[in-house]
Structures are given as C-alpha cells and as structure tokens.
Amino acid sequence: MLAEVRAGMAAAPPFRPEMPRTGKPFSVWMTNFGPLGWVSDRTGGYRYQPAHPVTGEPWPPIPEAILAVWREVARYRHDPEACLVNLYGPGARMGLHQDRDEETFDAPVVSISLGDRARFRLGGTERKDPTASFWLDSGDVLVLEGAARLAFHGIDRVVPDSSTLCPDLGRVNLTLRRVTRP
Ligand code: MD3
Numbered sequence: 001m002l003a004e005v006r007a008g009m010a011a012a013p014p015f016r017p018e019m020p021r022t023g024k025p026f027s028v029w030m031t032n033f034g035p036l037g038w039v040s041d042r043t044g045g046y047r048y049q050p051a052h053p054v055t056g057e058p059w060p061p062i063p064e065a066i067l068a069v070w071r072e073v074a075r076y077r078h079d080p081e082a083c084l085v086n087l088y089g090p091g092a093r094m095g096l097h098q099d100r101d102e103e104t105f106d107a108p109v110v111s112i113s114l115g116d117r118a119r120f121r122l123g124g125t126e127r128k129d130p131t132a133s134f135w136l137d138s139g140d141v142l143v144l145e146g147a148a149r150l151a152f153h154g155i156d157r158v159v160p161d162s163s164t165l166c167p168d169l170g171r172v173n174l175t176l177r178r179v180t181r182p
C-alpha cells in the first residue's frame with residue numbers, strides 16, 4: 001500500500017492547504033487520489049475538485065490496495081470518490097473539526113493510518129461535547145458511520161520516529177470519502 005501511495009505522490013505532489021479567509025497554511029501537507037480531491041485556499045475555501053491545485057492534472061486513481069480496505073470495512077454499496085492523503089511531518093497537527101464538505105453523510109468515512117503514531121481526539125456532534133483520546137498506530141483502520149460521521153475530531157500530536165515504516169514521511173493518513181450522492 002505504501003508503495004502505491006508513493007507512486008501516487010510522484011504524480012500528484014503534496015501541497016500545503018491554506019485556511020479560508022486568513023490564508024494561514026496548514027501544518028499538514030496533503031494530496032489526493034480519486035475522481036475528487038479535497039483542497040483549501042484563502043480565496044476559495046474548503047472544497048472538492050477534480051484537479052490538483054498546482055499541476056492542474058486530474059488526481060491519480062485510488063490504488064487498489066486502498067479500495068480493497070474500503071470494500072472490506074465500509075458497509076456501503078459504492079466506492080469512495082476521494083482519498084485524501086495527509087502527511088504529518090515534525091510538529092504537524094490537525095485542530096478539532098467536523099468533516100462536512102461532502103454532499104452526503106450517508107456513506108461512512110474510512111481512515112487508514114501508516115507510519116508514526118498519533119494522539120487522536122474524538123468528541124461528539126457539538127464542539128462543546130466532551131472528547132476522548134486514543135492512539136492511532138500504523139495499520140489502524142477507523143470506520144466512522146452513523147452519529148460518529150459528524151463527530152468533532154482532530155490530531156493533537158504525532159510521536160516522531162515511533163514507526164520504522166516510512167521515516168522520510170513521518171505519519172501518513174489516508175481518508176476515504178464519498179463526496180456526491182450515488
Ligand atoms: C471522525 N484526518 O482528513 S483520520 C481529515 O489522522 C482528518 O489525518 C485525521 O480528520 C488524520 O479530515 C483523522 C480519522 C477520522 C477521519 C474522519 C472522521 C476521524 C473522523 C470523520 C468523522 C469523525
């Protein structure tokens with residue numbers, strides 16, 4: 001799977017998204033596979049689009065090894081349209097947020113973690129709800145469905161050099177999503 005991710009990254013180089021309005025850069029670098037990819041910049045905000053924001057090329061297809069995980073664990077008839085690749089180098093984190101840029105929340109979200117371990121925080125559907133923290137280790141797969149699909153979540157920190165899988169990349173998270181209604 002990692003070899004397929006590396007091949008995709010060669011075709012669709014990681015870019016650094018920006019916060020809407022402020023233009024503040026994310027600490028996480030990203031790229032995407034599949035017909036639609038998630039991007040964000042100061043003027044356009046959070047959105048899905050069919051092409052890479054820097055190269056203008058279509059995103060590479062979602063690798064088979066990744067699709068196989070979705071088909072095994074997502075209790076959903078259709079394949080995902082977006083595979084967001086999140087790359088966590090030293091000090092990268094992701095603040096508490098909901099995933100709600102998709103047209104449908106009926107499909108689950110499936111997340112695959114590779115490389116360094118991360119402290120993951122999961123709350124409820126309101127920002128004020130209490131949260132619980134878990135470790136996400138290389139090879140861990142999460143399926144978020146039902147009420148959990150709209151739960152607040154984030155990555156507080158990544159433990160450097162805690163995995164030998166891909167020292168050059170640190171932590172890689174693959175998030176599979178359905179964007180449109182089938
Ligand atoms: C809980 N990524 O890309 S994956 C994201 O590790 C994102 O890179 C994190 O949150 C990461 O949006 C967390 C686990 C995850 C993914 C989607 C969820 C947890 C979720 C959607 C709803 C609730």
Ligand code: FE
Nearest residue numbers: 097098099153
């Ligand atoms: Fe998220």
